[in-house]
Amino acid sequence: MSPYAVKLAIRHLLSHPGQTALLMAGVALGVSVFIFMSALIGGLATLLTLRTVGSIPHIVLEMPDRDPVTLSPNAHKQVVRQKDLSRRDQIAIWQPVIPIIEQTSGVTAVSPQIRGSAFVERGQTVVPVGVIGVMPGKLSDIADIEAAILDGSSNLPADGILIGSRLARDLGLRVGQVIRLSSDRGRVRSFRIGGIFTLGIAGADRQTVYMNFTTARALYDLSTGISRIEIKVKPAIDAADIAERLRRSTGLKATAWTEDNAQLFEGLDAQARTGTIIKAFSLVTIIVGIASAMLLSIVRRQSEIGIMRAMGASNGLVVSIFVLEGTLIGFIGAIVGAVTAWFALLPLPPVTEVSSGGLPIDPQQGDFLLAITLTTLAATLASILPARRAARIDPVEAIGT
Amino acid sequence: MSSQAIFSVSGLTKRFAEGEAEVLVLKGIDLSMTAGEMTALLGPSGSGKSTLLTILGTLMRASGGTHEMLGVDLMQASEAQRTEFRSKHLGFIFQFHHLLSDLSALENVMMPAASAAGRETPAMRERAMELLDAVGLPDRRNYRPSAMSGGQRQRVAVARALINNPVLVLADEPTGNLDRQSADQVMDLIRSINQTMATSFLISTHDEHIAAQCARRIELLDGRIVQS
Structure with missing residues (x-):
């Protein structure tokens, strides 16, 4: 030029x-x-x-499936494998795993949880809910419940419970009221509503309740183990890679959010x-x-x-x-x-x-x-x-x- | 070619295709010019004056014959060689000034040299100022063409034709667009340059008054030289 x-x-x-x-x-x-x-x-x-992904775990660690393995596959024979349902799905030894997870690159929050199903009874109405028992100080590690509180507080005493806004509306519940909860283990207990939250996700606001970790143990007969470990990572898009690393390092089943959100x-x-x-x-x-x-x-x-x-x-x-x-x-x-x-x-x-x-x-x-x-x-x-x-x-x- | 001849053409022909027919515009031109000559090329419209000028200016190739200038066989030269030859040895003045409207008078004068060199140099600028002085426009060097009269523009075009110290300037009806007074001024200028710089001019014209100011006249009729 x-x-x-x-x-x-x-x-x-x-x-x-x-x-x-x-x-x-x-x-x-x-x-x-x-x-x-x-x-x-x-x-x-x-x-x-x-x-x-803001209100869901990016990775969930659970006990791996204990289905029997076919030792000698043979195409000419019919093999029936029966799913092992004889034991409860729980991570029995979980405390040593937590530091391994926390030290994994990309992990920003780790929340051991006890989960189970329950029914909320109010008069003649019975509503199924999912119960999440969280450790003290880890309430907002996965979904920011503290920021989503509409009424009441986010404190979780032994007899306290946090419920979603849609559930509260459907059953006409307010902060301070007492509700009965029947766990899928047959335990029944009364809880005082400490706070009502709204995450903007219909499923969570209608069917999720949060409670104290220790209370949840008793409600679900888990004396030492936990149901799952929920994890947040950054960036969220790397969840699949990090999940694979965690699977190798912990031996647990690791499911990234991307697997469940292909659509x-x-x-x-x-x-x-x-x-x-x-x-x-x-x-x-x-x-x-x-x-x-x-x-x-x-x-x-x-x-x-x-x-x-x-x-x-x-x-x-x-x-x-x-x-x-x-x-x-x-x-x-x-x-x-x-x-x-x-x-x-x-x-x-x-x-x-x-x-x-x-x-x-x-x-x-x-x-x-x-x-x-x-x-x-x-x-x-x-x-x-x-x-x-x-x-x-x-x-x-x-x-x- | 004689020792003093700057160019010579012999048996020069030019055909143009018109649909399926061919028209022979130049029918065997034999012509040469010596250094410092000032020649008028006369002839009615369609006689082939402009075509001859265009071929002599290496803007178009002849269909047949020979064309030599300064020892170079221009019939055999490549297009790039002809372009380089043109920029070094030939100057052009057209009926319309064809100055670049975005450039000043000084920049227009420098244009042929700068185009060849790819840049403007102080030496070009100095030479262009000398030429603008010579054509009587020292005070118009920074004017755009739109701010000058027709006669002034044509004088800038004359200066532009001389920037590369050409051996031959080909002028096609250089005063055709000017009034008599401006035309006389331009012709005085061309004559003066011809005498002081020994530059040869071949001037195509219809105008006997212009032709009378040239030392030699060539008349073209129907593609042939009828008087030389």
């Missing part, structure tokens, strides 16, 4: 400020759309992931593909816009190109001028678009604080650098064909001698 080509390209852009500004504005608009779509699709994925992944993937198509269209628009403008410019400047060719300008010089003009329009337009998009997205609340009905836009996922790079590249490509056409202009025809 000769300095003279650079001079002529810049001079032409500056000599036609209106036309240059209009072209750059078109590019800037395309880039803004590109960034907006990236930020929206990324933000939406983050929000959905947060909403989905969510498919949805996010489809959404990302849609976003890619929209972004591709933005780029195509930019390419078509710049190529059209360049072609028009070449028609308008035909005689000037012709005179330059007649005066000895090489094909390379003519190509350089037009490619550089297109590249500059693309690059500066992309910068303007990126800066505009940045300022436009700046006042929007973070994805985690988006209110209902608001757009979950995450400027961090706006792909600013990618937008600038792709647009500049696209502008350069869009200019090459018109530039080559300009270089092929016959000076004799162009000048009209």
Whole structure:
């Protein structure tokens, strides 16, 4: 690229400020759309992931299945395997496992739990619920129950219980009232409602109750063991890898949240593909816009190109001028678009604080650098064909001698 | 080619295809010019003046015959070689000035040299200022073409044609778009440059008044030289 080509390209852009500004504005608009779509699709994925995995364990450790193994598989014989249901599913020796889990890279919270089914009785109404017995100080390790308390407190004394808002509404319960709970082990006990929470997940708000770890032991006849260990990891998307590591290090069955939420992944993937198509269209628009403008410019400047060719300008010089003009329009337009998009997205609340009905836009996922790079590249490509056409202009025809 | 001849063409022909038919525009031109010559090329419209000028200017190839200039066989030269030759040894003045509208008068004068070199140099700038002085426009060097009169633009075009110290300047109706006064000024300028710089000029014109100012006249009729 000769300095003279650079001079002529810049001079032409500056000599036609209106036309240059209009072209750059078109590019800037395309880039803004590109960034907006990236930020929206990324933000939406983050929000959905947060909403989905925010209140659920990322990994669950349980006792592995004790099904018998077929020692000599034989295709010609029918084998019947009977599931071993003779013993309770519990992790009997769990205390030594906890430090191993806590030291595993990516793990942010570990919550040993006692779980079971129960019935809440209120008058003639009986409602099935899932009971979670949590250790002191670990109530909010998996779902942020403390932040979700609508009424009452999150304290869990031996006779206290926390219930979901839908369950409270269905049974007409309030904080301070006493309810009877019958566990699937046949134990019946009364609890005072200490707090009512709402997680925004219908299943959890209607069917989950939290209680003291020790109380749950008694209710489910687990003198030393626990039902499961729930784990949070960061980033949540790495859960499958971390689960595999935990399976190897603890010997327990490890299930990542991604296994149970394949549909969510498919949805996010489809959404990302849609976003890619929209972004591709933005780029195509930019390419078509710049190529059209360049072609028009070449028609308008035909005689000037012709005179330059007649005066000895090489094909390379003519190509350089037009490619550089297109590249500059693309690059500066992309910068303007990126800066505009940045300022436009700046006042929007973070994805985690988006209110209902608001757009979950995450400027961090706006792909600013990618937008600038792709647009500049696209502008350069869009200019090459018109530039080559300009270089092929016959000076004799162009000048009209 | 004689020792003083800067170019010579012999048996030069040019055919153009018009649909399925072919039109022979130049029908065997024999011509040479010596250094410092100022020649008028006359002829009615369609006689082949512009085509001859275009071929001599290496902007178009002849269909047949020979074309040599400064010892170079321009019929055999590649397009890149012809472009380089053109930028080094030939100058052009057209009926319309064809100045680049984005550049100042000074930058327009430098354009052929800068295009070939890929940059503007202080030496080019100095030479361009000398030429603008020579054509009587020292105070217009920073003016854009749109801010100058027709005569001034054409004088800038004359200066531009001279920036590379060409051996031959080919001028196609250089005063065709000018009023009589401006036309006389441009012709005075061309004559003066021809005398002081010993640059050869081949001027295509319809105008007997212009032709009368040239030392030699060549008349073209129906693709043939009828008087030389």
